[in-house]
Amino acid sequence: MKVRNASQLLNGEQSEILGIDYNHPSARRIIEVGFTPGEEIKVIGKSLFDDPIAFSIRGTVIAIRKSEASSIIIR
Amino acid sequence: MFTISLVGPPNSGKTTLFNKLSGQKIKTVNYPGATVDYFSADFDKKYEINAHLIDTPGIISLIPTSIDEIITIEGIYSHPEFGTPDLIITTIDASQLSRHLILVNDLIEANFNVVVIITMNDILARKNFSIDENKLSEELNLPVFKIDLTKDNGIDELIHFIKTEVENNFEKRVINKISEDTFTLVNKYNRISEIEKKVLFPTKTNSKNITKDFNNLHKPDEISLKIDSVLLNGTWGLLIFFLAMSVTFASVFWLASPIMDLIDSAFALSSESILGIWGNNWFTQLLANGLIAGFGSVAVFIPQILILFLILGILEDTGYLARGAMLVDKPLSKIGLNGRSFAPMVSGFACAVPAIMAARTIPNKRERLLTIFILPLLSCSARIPVYLLLIGFLVPTTGSLTAGIILASIYLLSIISSLVAAGIINKLKNKVITEQDHSSFILELPTYKIPRLNNVFFNAYLSTKSYITGAGPIIMIFSVILWALTFFPAGIDNSIYNENDSFEQELIENSYASNIGKFLEPAVSPLGVDWRVGVAIITSFAAREVFVSSMALMFQVNISDEDSIQKSLLKNMQKAKKSDGTKVFTTSSIIGLIVFFIIAMQCVSTLAITKKETGSWRIPILQFFIYTFSAYFLAVISVNLINFFGIA
Numbered sequence: 001m002k003v004r005n006a007s008q009l010l011n012g013e014q015s016e017i018l019g020i021d022y023n024h025p026s027a028r029r030i031i032e033v034g035f036t037p038g039e040e041i042k043v044i045g046k047s048l049f050d051d052p053i054a055f056s057i058r059g060t061v062i063a064i065r066k067s068e069a070s071s072i073i074i075r
Numbered sequence: 076m077f078t079i080s081l082v083g084p085p086n087s088g089k090t091t092l093f094n095k096l097s098g099q100k101i102k103t104v105n106y107p108g109a110t111v112d113y114f115s116a117d118f119d120k121k122y123e124i125n126a127h128l129i130d131t132p133g134i135i136s137l138i139p140t141s142i143d144e145i146i147t148i149e150g151i152y153s154h155p156e157f158g159t160p161d162l163i164i165t166t167i168d169a170s171q172l173s174r175h176l177i178l179v180n181d182l183i184e185a186n187f188n189v190v191v192i193i194t195m196n197d198i199l200a201r202k203n204f205s206i207d208e209n210k211l212s213e214e215l216n217l218p219v220f221k222i223d224l225t226k227d228n229g230i231d232e233l234i235h236f237i238k239t240e241v242e243n244n245f246e247k248r249v250i251n252k253i254s255e256d257t258f259t260l261v262n263k264y265n266r267i268s269e270i271e272k273k274v275l276f277p278t279k280t281n282s283k284n285i286t287k288d289f290n291n292l293h294k295p296d297e298i299s300l301k302i303d304s305v306l307l308n309g310t311w312g313l314l315i316f317f318l319a320m321s322v323t324f325a326s327v328f329w330l331a332s333p334i335m336d337l338i339d340s341a342f343a344l345s346s347e348s349i350l351g352i353w354g355n356n357w358f359t360q361l362l363a364n365g366l367i368a369g370f371g372s373v374a375v376f377i378p379q380i381l382i383l384f385l386i387l388g389i390l391e392d393t394g395y396l397a398r399g400a401m402l403v404d405k406p407l408s409k410i411g412l413n414g415r416s417f418a419p420m421v422s423g424f425a426c427a428v429p430a431i432m433a434a435r436t437i438p439n440k441r442e443r444l445l446t447i448f449i450l451p452l453l454s455c456s457a458r459i460p461v462y463l464l465l466i467g468f469l470v471p472t473t474g475s476l477t478a479g480i481i482l483a484s485i486y487l488l489s490i491i492s493s494l495v496a497a498g499i500i501n502k503l504k505n506k507v508i509t510e511q512d513h514s515s516f517i518l519e520l521p522t523y524k525i526p527r528l529n530n531v532f533f534n535a536y537l538s539t540k541s542y543i544t545g546a547g548p549i550i551m552i553f554s555v556i557l558w559a560l561t562f563f564p565a566g567i568d569n570s571i572y573n574e575n576d577s578f579e580q581e582l583i584e585n586s587y588a589s590n591i592g593k594f595l596e597p598a599v600s601p602l603g604v605d606w607r608v609g610v611a612i613i614t615s616f617a618a619r620e621v622f623v624s625s626m627a628l629m630f631q632v633n634i635s636d637e638d639s640i641q642k643s644l645l646k647n648m649q650k651a652k653k654s655d656g657t658k659v660f661t662t663s664s665i666i667g668l669i670v671f672f673i674i675a676m677q678c679v680s681t682l683a684i685t686k687k688e689t690g691s692w693r694i695p696i697l698q699f700f701i702y703t704f705s706a707y708f709l710a711v712i713s714v715n716l717i718n719f720f721g722i723a
Contacts, residue, residue, distance in 0.1 A: 025513040045307025
């Protein structure tokens with residue numbers, strides 16, 4: 001199976017986080033705000049050119065850049 | 076004295092709790108290398124607790140990613156004035172338990188003496204869940220209290236706890252730095268998620284599927300999601316966003332200008348009365364034209380700045396400002412800025428001083444410095460009197476549509492110039508801004524809320540105060556220096572006042588300012604104006620609005636006229652001739668001056684605060700030379716282009 005990341009999700013689409021790319025410079029803050037393996041995420045909205053993307057995570061909404069979303073590996 | 080710090084994630088009810096516990100005497104806490112930001116207070120007298128209470132800005136963990144987080148976290152570890160806190164009160168949102176427990180976990184790891192306050196229990200109840208605080212206390216091995224901040228339920232128990240701590244706890248703890256390892260962070264989260272499952276229980280007893288209930292718990296606020304489906308929708312979202320921003324600016328302008336006029340006339344009146352009552356001598360002149368005029372030029376912007384910060388505060392408190400930052404992040408990142416540059420940029424239209432301080436929330440160093448670099452290009456309120464005077468010359472009928480369009484174009488031009496400057500400086504890689512850092516945008520979009528007006532008012536008051544204390548003294552000092560330059564040496568001789576009514580003209584013509592102006596005339600003649608405007612421009616480097624009062628001095632406005640100062644100044648400007656007999660003010664020279672004022676870096680306070688915030692003179696010096704010379708050359712080009720096409 002091909003590896004997918006969160007930046008590829010469409011508006012309204014939902015998935016489960018499998019892992020985070022620790023090499024991404026923002027990895028620590030991405031995890032700190034709640035993106036951890038096993039959590040469900042859903043795309044709430046996308047700005048112009050699909051960047052940044054707003055995700056629902058652990059009962060709140062967090063906007064992150066497309067490049068940061070691409071470090072979140074999903075099912 | 077016993078010191079208690081309030082520490083918590085953003086939007087966890089920390090400030091509300093601070094306001095509940097603190098007494099009347101709230102003061103801002105200053106940090107080395109930083110200005111305002113957070114508050115300390117004594118406890119409200121009715122609680123009978125003898126301790127310092129410190130509020131700190133919201134943080135996510137004890138590992139900082141931006142300057143304001145570094146300052147905050149260093150302050151939690153060891154405050155320069157109060158030392159290490161004897162007790163930390165941390166607030167966590169019950170409906171955000173797992174995310175907010177990460178900070179609690181860090182505080183435990185660092186070995187602080189911590190008490191946990193659970194807020195927003197009503198939101199959790201709406202999701203049909205409740206929290207067992209005793210269980211949580213057991214899991215964390217910390218005291219835990221549930222508090223309903225709207226009804227004060229549970230506050231007595233907390234007060235009782237604090238009292239016993241203050242009386243009995245003299246233990247000095249050894250505080251550790253915490254691990255920055257990213258791998259262990261995921262394990263921490265997993266442990267916390269386990270705790271969350273143990274302490275939360277569904278309130279609906281007939282529920283069959285606990286897992287499904289937990290999934291519902293982890294769904295964001297329904298109403299906010301509905302609003303966001305419109306406001307975060309690409310094209311519509313942007314359209315509504317630009318509309319909201321335009322309405323903001325228009326309303327700031329229309330609300331503030333009548334109050335500004337009132338303040339202006341009040342100060343002009345008191346200057347006149349002083350001269351009228353005590354006559355003319357060096358002391359009354361200093362009082363009326365130096366001190367009071369200087370004080371007036373600080374005071375006149377207060378309404379504009381206060382109203383803009385009020386509206387900005389309302390936008391922030393409703394949760395919309397975070398959405399705005401998200402919507403503009405992509406275009407701003409193209410020119411080296413960040414979505415988080417957006418709020419400082421809007422503040423820049425009021426005053427660059429608080430705006431530059433607000434840029435601290437940008438985590439990336441390069442983006443922060445670039446934001447600070449371009450902020451002086453956004454037309455601050457000090458330029459408004461200048462624009463109004465110059466537009467008044469071009470369009471004699473006040474309040475007309477044409478005047479409005481010109482003013483709007485000036486603002487548009489100022490936005491464009493700031494974006495172009497950012498783009499160019501960003502393209503120059505490390506020539507202007509040497510710092511490099513990885514760019515990031517991670518921002519929580521909080522639930523939409525009805526703004527808490529007392530919070531909004533308090534923050535607007537603080538920002539306005541930072542303008543008054545930051546820019547005020549410098550404007551005052553320069554107003555007095557400016558007055559001295561236009562007064563001496565002729566003003567010392569008292570006979571000058573008795574000779575004729577137009578002694579003010581004589582004063583100026585024989586002053587140091589006119590010597591400087593005449594010396595610099597070759598520099599201003601390419602702008603199509605003479606030395607008198609040159610003097611006014613020089614004085615505007617203290618603060619831009621000083622230009623208007625200098626113009627009034629240079630072109631001998633007689634206050635005893637029936638017209639307002641502005642009207643009689645405009646009349647005199649129409650008549651003013653250069654030594655060769657041609658008019659000083661033409662369409663081209665006025666537009667040249669407008670262009671100059673949009674771009675030139677003419678504010679001493681801005682340079683001073685930039686030096687303070689960037690840590691060196693490099694950036695303010697670059698700003699000064701780049702902007703002032705570009706302003707000059709662009710103004711000269713505009714004047715010549717307009718003359719070339721023969722517009723009178």
